[in-house]
Amino acid sequence: MMARPLRPSSSLSRRRMLALTGAGALGASLAACGDNTGRGTSASDDAGAASGGGGRPTIAQWYHQYGEAGTQEAVERYAADYPDADVTVSWKPGDYDQSTAASLLTDAGPDVFEYGNGPTIDMIKGGQVADLTDLFGDTLDDFTPSLIERMSYDGMIWAVPQVLDMQVLVYRPSLLEQAGIEPPQQIPDLVAAARELSRGDVKGLFLGNDGGAGLLGGPMLWSAGLDYLDEDQVGFEAAGAAEALTVLRTLWTDESLLLGEAQDWFDATAFTSGRAAMQWTGLWTFPAISEALGDDFGAIPWPAMEGGAPSVPVGAYGSCVSTRAQDVEAAREFVRWLWIDQTDKQLDFATSYGFHVPSRASLVPEADVLTSGPAADAAAYVTEYGHAQTPLLWTPRCATAWNDMMSRVVRDGADAQAELEALVPIVEDELERVTA
Structure with missing residues (x-):
C-alpha cells in the first residue's frame, strides 16, 4: 500500500509511500504501452515465438522503477536463475499504474507484473488477471492475513504479496x-x-x-x-x-x-x-x-x-499474471517459484535494498534488521494491528472523493458529519458499479 500506492526521493520510491492505489483513467496512448515489453514476437508470429524459439517458454515481467540501489540488478538476477523459462525484466519509469493498466487491454503487455496491493477490482471483474489461489498450497497461512484479504475477491486470490511496507x-x-x-x-x-x-x-x-x-x-x-x-x-x-x-x-x-x-x-x-x-x-x-x-x-x-x-x-506490491500472457500456466509457475518457493530471494528483496518486512511471517525472524529495537516492535504490529490501506472495492473515485473531504474537514473546518453524509452516495454508486 501499502498502493497507491506508494516518492519524490529515492528513500520513498520503492513502495510508493504505501499509497498504493489502483490505476487511474486509461487515457494514455496504448501504442506507447507496446514499447519495450520484454516479449519477443507475438504468439501469432513465427512458430515457436511463445517458447522463445528454443522449446522454452518466454515470460515478460514488469516492475515499477524502484529507488534503492541494487534493486533492478536483484530482480534481473532472480529472473536469470529461473530454470524453466526465459524471463525478461522490464523496468518501467513514469506512471507505472496507468501504463500497466492500459497495457493489459492489449497483446503487448506483460505476462507477469507487480501492482500496488494487487490488481484493481476492475482488472479482476474484467477478466484481465489470472486466479493464483492454488499456487499458495500449504503456505497460505504464512502470508500476512491483511494483504491476502486485500488481494482476494470472490473466494479467489489474484496476486502474491512480494514484500510489505x-x-x-x-x-x-x-x-x-x-x-x-x-x-x-x-x-x-x-x-x-x-x-x-x-x-x-x-x-x-x-x-x-x-x-x-x-x-x-x-x-x-x-x-x-x-x-x-x-x-x-x-x-x-x-x-x-x-x-x-x-x-x-x-x-x-x-x-x-x-x-x-x-x-x-x-x-x-x-x-x-x-x-x-x-x-x-x-x-x-x-x-x-x-x-x-x-x-x-x-x-x-x-x-x-x-x-x-x-x-x-500495511501495503505491498502483489505479483499478478495477465490472462493475455503467451503462456498463462508458465507465468503462474514462475510466480509460484519466485514469490512462494524462493524464500531466500524474498528475504533478500525485503531487506538487502531498503528496509521492509517480508510478507511471510516465517521469514521475519530471519531478517536481522527486524530482530531488535523499534524495528522489531514495528514488525510485530503488522500481524497484531495491521490493516490494508484501503479495501479492494475502494476505487480511485472513492479515494479521490474521500481525500477531498478529508482536506475540507481537517484544513478548512468543514462539518465532518455533513461531509461524510455527502460522500455516501458517491461511494454507494461505485460499489453498485463494481459489484454488478
Missing part, C-alpha cells in the same frame, strides 16, 4: 520523559501529548504538511472500530466516524502540528532534527532515524479511541 508513529523517549509523558496509547492521550510537547521551536507532532488529511483518515476510522467499507457496504456511516475525523481538525487548530516542512511525512528529517517530538512516517525511515538518534526513538501504532483498537496501515 507499513506506517507507524515514532517518538523521542528522551523528550517524552522530560515532559513526564508516556507513549500515547489512546487518542486523547495523543492530543494531550502533542500539546504538551509543543515548546518553543519544537512541535509535538508531524503528520505531514497537510496535517494528516491525506494519510490518517483510515487510521482514525480504525481507531474507532470502523472502516471505509463493511464488505460491500459503506462502513463510515456508523456513529463515531465524524468524531474520529474531527480529532485531526483538533490537532490542526491546537497548533501542535508541525507544518510547512521542506520534506513531507515520508522523510524523517523533521523528526531527527528535533523539530517534532513525534512523527507519523514509514518503516523505511528507520535506518536514517537510527543513524541520527541512536536508540533515542521508539515506534507505536496509531492509538485507539473508545470502542476501537490501535492500527498500522
Whole structure:
C-alpha cells in the first residue's frame, strides 16, 4: 500500500509511500504501452515465438522503477536463475499504474507484473488477471492475513504479496520523559501529548504538511472500530466516524502540528532534527532515524479511541499474471517459484535494498534488521494491528472523493458529519458499479 500506492526521493520510491492505489483513467496512448515489453514476437508470429524459439517458454515481467540501489540488478538476477523459462525484466519509469493498466487491454503487455496491493477490482471483474489461489498450497497461512484479504475477491486470490511496507508513529523517549509523558496509547492521550510537547521551536507532532488529511483518515476510522467499507457496504456511516475525523481538525487548530516542512511525512528529517517530538512516517525511515538518534526513538501504532483498537496501515506490491500472457500456466509457475518457493530471494528483496518486512511471517525472524529495537516492535504490529490501506472495492473515485473531504474537514473546518453524509452516495454508486 501499502498502493497507491506508494516518492519524490529515492528513500520513498520503492513502495510508493504505501499509497498504493489502483490505476487511474486509461487515457494514455496504448501504442506507447507496446514499447519495450520484454516479449519477443507475438504468439501469432513465427512458430515457436511463445517458447522463445528454443522449446522454452518466454515470460515478460514488469516492475515499477524502484529507488534503492541494487534493486533492478536483484530482480534481473532472480529472473536469470529461473530454470524453466526465459524471463525478461522490464523496468518501467513514469506512471507505472496507468501504463500497466492500459497495457493489459492489449497483446503487448506483460505476462507477469507487480501492482500496488494487487490488481484493481476492475482488472479482476474484467477478466484481465489470472486466479493464483492454488499456487499458495500449504503456505497460505504464512502470508500476512491483511494483504491476502486485500488481494482476494470472490473466494479467489489474484496476486502474491512480494514484500510489505507499513506506517507507524515514532517518538523521542528522551523528550517524552522530560515532559513526564508516556507513549500515547489512546487518542486523547495523543492530543494531550502533542500539546504538551509543543515548546518553543519544537512541535509535538508531524503528520505531514497537510496535517494528516491525506494519510490518517483510515487510521482514525480504525481507531474507532470502523472502516471505509463493511464488505460491500459503506462502513463510515456508523456513529463515531465524524468524531474520529474531527480529532485531526483538533490537532490542526491546537497548533501542535508541525507544518510547512521542506520534506513531507515520508522523510524523517523533521523528526531527527528535533523539530517534532513525534512523527507519523514509514518503516523505511528507520535506518536514517537510527543513524541520527541512536536508540533515542521508539515506534507505536496509531492509538485507539473508545470502542476501537490501535492500527498500522500495511501495503505491498502483489505479483499478478495477465490472462493475455503467451503462456498463462508458465507465468503462474514462475510466480509460484519466485514469490512462494524462493524464500531466500524474498528475504533478500525485503531487506538487502531498503528496509521492509517480508510478507511471510516465517521469514521475519530471519531478517536481522527486524530482530531488535523499534524495528522489531514495528514488525510485530503488522500481524497484531495491521490493516490494508484501503479495501479492494475502494476505487480511485472513492479515494479521490474521500481525500477531498478529508482536506475540507481537517484544513478548512468543514462539518465532518455533513461531509461524510455527502460522500455516501458517491461511494454507494461505485460499489453498485463494481459489484454488478
